[in-house]
Amino acid sequence: MEWETVIGLEIHAQLATNSKIFSGSSTAYGAEPNTQASLVDLGMPGVLPVLNKKAVEMAIRFGLAINATITPRSVFARKNYFYPDLPKGYQISQFELPVVAQGYLDIELDDGSSKRIGVTRAHLEEDAGKSLHEDFHGKTGIDLNRAGTPLLEIVSEPDLRSAKEAVAYMKKMHALVRYLGVCDGNMQEGSFRCDANVSVRKPGQPFGTRAEIKNLNSFRFIERAIHYEVERQIELLESGGKVIQETRLYDPDQGETRSMRSKEDANDYRYFPDPDLLPVEITATEIEAIRATLPELPTAKKQRFMQTYHLGSYEADALTSSSELGDYFERVAQGTQDAKLAANWLMGGLAALLNKHELEISAAPVAAETLTQLLNRIKDQTLSSTAAKDVLEALWQGEGSVDAIIEAKGLKQISDTSAIEAMLDEIIANNPSQVAEYRSGKDKLFAFFVGQAMRASKGKANPSTVNDILKQKLEG
Numbered sequence: 001m002e003w004e005t006v007i008g009l010e011i012h013a014q015l016a017t018n019s020k021i022f023s024g025s026s027t028a029y030g031a032e033p034n035t036q037a038s039l040v041d042l043g044m045p046g047v048l049p050v051l052n053k054k055a056v057e058m059a060i061r062f063g064l065a066i067n068a069t070i071t072p073r074s075v076f077a078r079k080n081y082f083y084p085d086l087p088k089g090y091q092i093s094q095f096e097l098p099v100v101a102q103g104y105l106d107i108e109l110d111d112g113s114s115k116r117i118g119v120t121r122a123h124l125e126e127d128a129g130k131s132l133h134e135d136f137h138g139k140t141g142i143d144l145n146r147a148g149t150p151l152l153e154i155v156s157e158p159d160l161r162s163a164k165e166a167v168a169y170m171k172k173m174h175a176l177v178r179y180l181g182v183c184d185g186n187m188q189e190g191s192f193r194c195d196a197n198v199s200v201r202k203p204g205q206p207f208g209t210r211a212e213i214k215n216l217n218s219f220r221f222i223e224r225a226i227h228y229e230v231e232r233q234i235e236l237l238e239s240g241g242k243v244i245q246e247t248r249l250y251d252p253d254q255g256e257t258r259s260m261r262s263k264e265d266a267n268d269y270r271y272f273p274d275p276d277l278l279p280v281e282i283t284a285t286e287i288e289a290i291r292a293t294l295p296e297l298p299t300a301k302k303q304r305f306m307q308t309y310h311l312g313s314y315e316a317d318a319l320t321s322s323s324e325l326g327d328y329f330e331r332v333a334q335g336t337q338d339a340k341l342a343a344n345w346l347m348g349g350l351a352a353l354l355n356k357h358e359l360e361i362s363a364a365p366v367a368a369e370t371l372t373q374l375l376n377r378i379k380d381q382t383l384s385s386t387a388a389k390d391v392l393e394a395l396w397q398g399e400g401s402v403d404a405i406i407e408a409k410g411l412k413q414i415s416d417t418s419a420i421e422a423m424l425d426e427i428i429a430n431n432p433s434q435v436a437e438y439r440s441g442k443d444k445l446f447a448f449f450v451g452q453a454m455r456a457s458k459g460k461a462n463p464s465t466v467n468d469i470l471k472q473k474l475e476g
């Protein structure tokens, strides 16, 4: 019997607050080491944490978006462990009573069906500092700028059954937190990362022992790390070994996971309620006030796109992957009155340029209004699709307006029937044998004449006009 993969993800989303979760220090990324660490972040004795209300609101906002229960009275707990980047000797987190409890997220599978992934909990906690091993005078340094940065840890049920599903879930969460504005989603800077818990079992058997792969901060790494880990566990089990519960690190250069330390159980952390912080009381009125500010969420937007613009599920999914992309699409679809054309260009030519330059839609040098003008030049037959691609490239390079570029490059399509007619008469006169062959039944030669016309016009003849007139002339 085949092995089945079981995965649960713990996602750490850095909340987009300006200041830390228990102190007033800035959370801005990239400052000089230890310039953004207050006495509270340093864990000095005698100072007290003060909870950042914004962080709680963001957690609730997230909870509502995954249809979760918001805990009316949640509690901060101390999670005790020693590590050089954790000056207090404990991390303030939530344990028994997290602010967000039991929700779910639906993901799309390749076969077009959807699957519901349970979210066990999402709790607030503070991030630790960073150990700097490189470029530090041959020593290890500690940077506590990150200490106290607010995190939302989103813990999934072990409902994921493949690396692919794990990535689909991670991507959907990534889109969601950005829609909600609760996390900037910057994975390179570690604002959105996950620990993947992986085990294997024979179908029908109880869950196997999990290994936890720490701090995966790219979708590609998640997929590769899980693949590697699944293979490792299967090999181990098939050769009579046992998987041990441990924390592993993924090494992207070697493409493998390596044991870091054996994994503590919850009771090793000696969790207890933090006596310095009051329980967080959340009223129904507060919850409803936050609910009222929720934007249209990706799933609802996707449904609307499918209905309003008659898009397929795949297109609608791609175009709602960020709210900026969705807005851009809607502006072009409305400006051109042609959603299909807009979708094709956003997912085709424009997506290719964005990929090539590794840019998000919000940083695209071609605005929605400009792409609209370009597509309208296809619709009014000024441009062929091929010529329009050249214009898009030129727009991207900042070479001027749509019409200026068409003019400068001489890309204007010839739709004038008398000009096309004259050109076709000449082609027919110059190719008598092909004409005879065509008329005696060699239909394929039609393409030859179209080709001649396109060549003669340097690609500028309107293909559909050419087709129409050519048909009349050859057959009439």
Ligand SMILES: Nc1ncnc2c1ncn2[C@@H]1O[C@H](COP(=O)(O)OP(=O)(O)OP(=O)(O)O)[C@@H](O)[C@H]1O
Residues within 6 Å of the ligand: 006, 007, 008, 009, 010, 155, 156, 157, 158, 159, 197, 198, 199, 207, 208, 209, 210, 212, 264, 265, 266
């Ligand atoms: N047998 C299993 N195989 C795969 N995943 C599992 C298995 N059992 C539990 N999980 C997943 O492991 C994760 C456990 O996360 P949780 O935060 O509850 O505990 P933890 O990893 O022990 O704590 P910590 O936050 O200290 O890392 C969940 O996502 C859960 O779905």
Ligand SMILES: [Mg+2]
Residues within 6 Å of the ligand: 010, 195, 212
């Ligand atoms: Mg864990």
Ligand SMILES: [Mg+2]
Residues within 6 Å of the ligand: 010, 153, 155
């Ligand atoms: Mg956890």
